[in-house]
Amino acid sequence: MSETQSSRVEVLKAVGITKVYRSGTVAVDALKGVDLALYEREIVALLGASGSGKSTLLNILGGLDLPTDGRLFYRGRELSALSDAGLTEFRRRHVGFVFQFYNLVPSLTARENVALVTEIAEDAMTPEEALDRVGLASRMDHFPAELSGGEQQRVAIARAIAKRPDILLCDEPTGALDSKTGVTVLEAIVEVNRTLGTTTALITHNVAIRRIADRVIYMADGEIARAEENADRLAPAEVSW
Numbered sequence: 720m721s722e723t724q725s726s727r728v729e730v731l732k733a734v735g736i737t738k739v740y741r742s743g744t745v746a747v748d749a750l751k752g753v754d755l756a757l758y759e760r761e762i763v764a765l766l767g768a769s770g771s772g773k774s775t776l777l778n779i780l781g782g783l784d785l786p787t788d789g790r791l792f793y794r795g796r797e798l799s800a801l802s803d804a805g806l807t808e809f810r811r812r813h814v815g816f817v818f819q820f821y822n823l824v825p826s827l828t829a830r831e832n833v834a835l836v837t838e839i840a841e842d843a844m845t846p847e848e849a850l851d852r853v854g855l856a857s858r859m860d861h862f863p864a865e866l867s868g869g870e871q872q873r874v875a876i877a878r879a880i881a882k883r884p885d886i887l888l889c890d891e892p893t894g895a896l897d898s899k900t901g902v903t904v905l906e907a908i909v910e911v912n913r914t915l916g917t918t919t920a921l922i923t924h925n926v927a928i929r930r931i932a933d934r935v936i937y938m939a940d941g942e943i944a945r946a947e948e949n950a951d952r953l954a955p956a957e958v959s960w
């Protein structure tokens with residue numbers, strides 16, 4: 720990304736986010752005061768050891784979970800001040816999620832899986848357009864069991880982006896895939912970012928994948944340990960692991 724930090728438009732901003740999980744007498748400090756902004760049109764990679772708080776942070780940024788403390792803003796509007804219904808509305812309208820396991824409905828075709836979203840979202844793409852954007856135009860009437868892991872993940876991406884979300888949050892999207900298949904999934908994510916301008920955050924355990932991002936955030940023990948800018952993004956096909 721060539722703009723200076725000051726000219727970037729903040730899409731999401733987290734200020735002093737903490738998360739404590741309590742079960743019985745045990746408390747786990749999963750996030751210990753995280754400050755982070757995500758900017759328009761960027762791709763951010765989130766790296767860090769297992770248990771460092773990446774998924775917890777992603778879920779809070781997307782309104783799937785609530786912080787214990789701290790404030791969250793979406794384009795200047797305070798999400799942490801919203802009711803549950805307000806937060807659900809934010810998530811439904813503006814956030815797409817992609818997880819490691821694709822969570823497709825096995826008895827529905829690719830087209831029908833995407834239609835589950837397009838039928839209830841405002842200003843959604845057709846399932847055909849969403850699937851075309853991830854390179855699956857020819858596989859729309861296949862069931863998940865008839866698709867490879869990478870193809871199933873691309874259906875999940877089509878489902879996540881069909882409502883034209885402002886933000887796409889991906890938790891280990893290539894974690895279950897071999898490297899060649901993972902590249903096709905990353906290509907779909909990069910293409911969506913390029914053509915729809917979707918601000919994208921991507922958790923990965925794979926350090927090579929950080930090169931496809933504009934910025935890399937390293938988490939350690941519930942905190943942001945450091946952040947780096949990539950001068951140039953690599954295309955997914957240039958990354959190998």
Ligand SMILES: Nc1ncnc2c1ncn2[C@@H]1O[C@H](COP(=O)(O)OP(=O)(O)OP(=O)(O)O)[C@@H](O)[C@H]1O
Nearest residue numbers: 740741747749767768769770771772773774775776
């Ligand atoms: N529902 C929960 N209840 C209790 N503790 C939890 C819960 N979810 C996460 N934790 C704990 O919070 C910490 C952060 O977990 P989180 O899943 O955010 O880490 P992560 O960096 O995404 O890990 P991984 O890379 O293994 O997915 C860990 O110590 C984890 O055990």
